[in-house]
Amino acid sequence: MARITALAGGVAAVLVLLAIPLLAAPAAAHNHPSGITDLVTPAVVRVEAVSHVEITLLDHIGELKHVERSYDLPFASGTGAVVNPEGDVVTLRRNAVNPDDVAIYAANKIFAEHHKVKIPLDYKKHTLKDDQLNHHLQECYPPKTSTATCIIDVTTDITVFPNVSPPSTGLKYKCIKAGKTPDTPAVLVPLTPAAGSVGMPTAPLADKVPDQEGSPTNVAGFTGRPGPGVQETVQIAHLAKGGQAGATGRPFADPEKKVDEPVKLGALVDQGLAGAPVIGDKDGHVIGLLIGGGKEATMLGVREITATLAAAKVAPRRGAIDTAFEAALTRYHTKYYTEAAPGFQRVLELYPGNVVAATLLKTSLAKRGGPEDQGTKQAVAPLSRSTPIWPFLVAAGVLFIAAGGGVYLLWRRRAPDRPAELPEPLAAAPPFDDAGSQTVVVRRSQPFQMVPQQQQVMTAPDTPPVKYCTSCGMRLGPAHRFCGYCGHPIET
Template sequence: MARITALAGGVAATLVLLAIPAALPAAAHNHPSGITDLVTPAVVRVEAVSHVEITLLDHIGELKHVERSYDIPFASGTGTVVNPEGDVVTLRRNAVNPDDVAVYAANKIFAEHHKVKIPLDYQKHKLKDDLLDHHLQECYPPKTSTATCIIDVTTDITVFTNVSPPGQGLKYKCIKAGKTPDTPAVLVPLTPAAGSVGMPTAPLADKVPEQEGSPTNVAGFLGRPGPGVQETVQIAHLAKGGQAGVSGRPFADPEKKVDEPVKLGALVDQGLAGAPVIGDKDGHVIGMLIGGGKTATMLGVREITATLAAAKVAPRRGAIDTAFEAALTRYHTRYYTEAAPGFQRVLELYPGNVVAATLLKTSLAKRGGPEDQGTKQAAAPPSRSTPLWPFLVAAGLLLIAGAGLVFLLWRRRAPERPVEPPETLPVPSPFDEGASQTVVVRRSQPFQAVPQQQQVMTAPDSPPVKYCTSCGMRLGPAHRFCGYCGHPIET
């Protein structure tokens, strides 16, 4: 019976589980892959300028102090915001000038003041005039006690975010950089990011895909963000492993239709140096674009995270990213009616977000249209209601199973009636012809002898006769044990 009850309960539960999903709403959609929208709001343009303050001490003629200041642009590339505070990861070449700008400033001020021909480059030169040449050599760094020039060099880094209308740029400084131009550098803002929620960020992947031909996207700016300059996105594919003499992971088109290293190398020279390489699987940053000329490779994400850790900068996501990703999921699954309020919320948190504004415009245009899945679901005719018979059958089986279980419990808990032993009747002995008072001795509990007496009316003049209550044998007056079964007798 217990097995039947369990089987009935299992069948009922199965029917209920099969019937319930028909009444539940559809599960949430997974975030689509192969997109760059998660990263592009956090892509920025980085421009670096060496600012030189130089004072020339002219001792040749009348003592004069000639002061000049020069701004020498040396880099323009792409960076990525990695936390709401606005910290940016880019390449060293975008933040540190590899040339000695003090030499350039010395050549320039000498040529301007003394009216001599000196190439305006980063090389030290000699003049035919010995006196002028002596003063020129004393102007070049490093500074000595007899120096004729006092030079102060600083680096101005400006970051232009992907906002509309375009801003004047934010001032940054480099706090950590690798040893070579194509190594990561970490930039931090000189003033905190505006707004209580900070800036949009890009998610960093855990590792680089190992599979050859893995599709990726490269996103960056070829100029300052503005109405006429939007982010540039190029598709690329990772080649297998590294190659001898090549720094970073190479690129290669698996179909060999495009020479991807040449294509990407040209983009590096135009402003995509340090651009994030975005994995097609989940839209996370897997590296940075490096190289230039006729070749380009990818610096892996582990080098990026190692430099961030050395700079004590923790990459993390913020409130803007949470709201944006939720709206983005609805947008890419064509739930435009639900996506529009999400993008509006993002713009409230971070006004001017170009990507959110563009997607909001598209969502509003398609809201309620034939492509809007939310409208289709609302406008669809009501589907047939779920039949009641599975629930009725399940309820009946559950009721039967419950009744069976109650019956089993009742049977187990019902008290058992004690079974009375059959009454022992005296067996008259054929040798006893007289009647007398009889004493009946019954068996007591095991290992105890508690005699119970029963009075029987007999002839008054006859002597009493005893019988064993165990086997019924007649006992004599002096017997203490039954001679047949050995049971003890107590009178």
């Protein structure tokens, strides 16, 4: 009986324990909340490009001289996004390829400095009044000939500044593929491998541009080199109807017509957000790059980006840093701050400079165990409106009662045989003798009967006499000294 009771109690306890995880378990992973940019901003980088010119002027006027100069001509500053752990970056051609012929600028500058003549310092070819100097100037301009008076070597230095703390001094890159116009994609690769065994954070690329008019997006980029005084700039924008994801891009328009989004975004392009990733509001993936400038800005679609990456044989993919960061980010945005904090700490172990992870870790630690922490709420109040516990408790109670009933029935089945029902006393039976043996009335479901003390029943000669308890009437064994049912002694 004890074993069966324990089994019933154990099953009931299991039901209650099964209910607790359902109530206390945190919400399952889901799409990130609307407007999230955190998946992309760790991979947003500042891109700066400089044309470096080495020029030697061969002065044939008078005594032969070699005049050497070097000039650094910054021509672009914009934004890009890392697309794989190796550190490969996608941006715009204008951020990587100088559209001007810096050799012409260098020729104008060295002639003006050495010969003390007035020549505009620009990218146009000019003439001088002095025929001899003018001849030498024209021979200095590219293209190079056998009679050239200048030897010019032009290289492009591209520096990428990741979003890290402390601020990076910059990583050297080169452009391996670019479109034909300034607002087409360009692919940059580092001259040295990315530091660390797991590489850099990456930005996930979407499959396509949303078709719906008014689809909300976010634009994230840098107006300067990332650092304590320059954080990423994030602006909300909406895709307008029409336009193709191509050279002209997809237009922007505020569906409520409260903000002139092309003008607002065009100003951001001029401030350094050219090539900034446009982030879809649905899942936080990159759907394009910001292009344009002035009073007009549009979006270059993601299909043009992936086509250029394929032509450059660069495969966009996510890495170990991204996996750890996205897991922690899911906990953070569902307000499970206690669980999010170790995740962000792991991200910082993999990539110590991650500014976004460090900021979110600080917030998680500040809110850990507080009133907003959903993990703490579940631990303090396991009852949930969405999953009430009372059905489990009722089921456990029913199971316990059923098990108890089974135990009782089993006990009744194993109980000793009850005495055979005796006939009721005859109406003409003589009255009881006060001096005789005492009789006991036993109350049962059967009619009352009176059993004399140690009444003997005639049996066969070889069968021992059958005895009954004088207290309860139960049948006694031949060797019993006490009643097995009530414990009354047999000999009284």
